[in-house]
Amino acid sequence: MAQPRRTGRPDIRLVALVAAVALAVAVGVFVFLVRPSGGVVVQRASDTALVTQENQGIARTDQAALTSEPNAIVVHVDGAVASPGVYELAIASPRVRDAVDAAGGLAQGADTSSMNLALPLGDGQKVHVPFEGEAAGAEADSSGGDAAGSVSSSMPSLININSATAEELDSLPGVGPSTAAAIVEDRDANGPFSSVEDLMRVSGIGEKKFAKLRDHICV
Known part of the structure; x- marks a missing residue:
């Protein structure tokens, strides 16, 4: 029986199969190299920094809101109080009464009949509480808040x-x-x-x- 004769040309089906396999491998390698690993969406560094700064800004604002305190003022309290001296008041809308309380309250013989204990206070002011029989001094020096503090002209000379x-x-x-x-x-x-x-x-x-x-x- 006669055997099929080889022509010397490659089998067309085999060549097609090899080409298909090579193409598939090339496409897979290309996709692997180009695609972000793990399927994670890439975000620009500038966008990330912007989001981070915005979040930090919100955090700083929230923290400031939680820790905000009234601005402290410094006042000089003397006269008929338990402990005359210079005091720092860190309360909202401080009044003359608050300064007197900070100095330990009224001393024996104090005369507040000429004082306005509800008078608002500012930084650097002086509160003088007179004794009974003493010419009333300034309830609170309102001449301003210079560094040294001013004494009202109505205060008696030393x-x-x-x-x-x-x-x-x-x-x-x-x-x-x-x-x-x-x-x-x-x-x-x-x-x-x-x-x-x-x-x-x-x-x-x-x-x-x-x-x-x-x-x-x-x-």
Whole structure:
């Protein structure tokens, strides 16, 4: 029986199969290289930064809203209060009453009849609470908020205990002729006072009487 004769030409079906396989492999490799891995949508770096900045801005705004506090003011409180001094008030719409409370409240002998305790306060102001029988001073110095703070012109001038005469000392609250004479005698005997607190070395002047004097004297 005669055998089929080979012509030397490649089998057309085999060639087509090999070409199809090669094409499929090439397409797969192309898709793999071009497609973002894992099917994740790529976002531009500029867009990501913009979203991040917006989110941070919202976070900062929310945090500021949660932690916002009233602006603190600094006031000087003296006169008939428990603890005269400079105080910081970090409350909304501070009033004269708030400054008095910060200084420990009213001292014995305080006279608030001429004061407006509801008067608004600003930074750098001074609150003076007069004693009974004392000429009313400024309820709150409204001359502004300079760094040093201003004293109202209605405040009485200070008396220098190192140079004042017995008559001038007698004009101080709680000081009579005998106490004024004792101050002069102590000053002559022991030398000038180094501070206003030294006035308590004079016989007859204790802490309570000195509390009435300290805002009216200087050295």
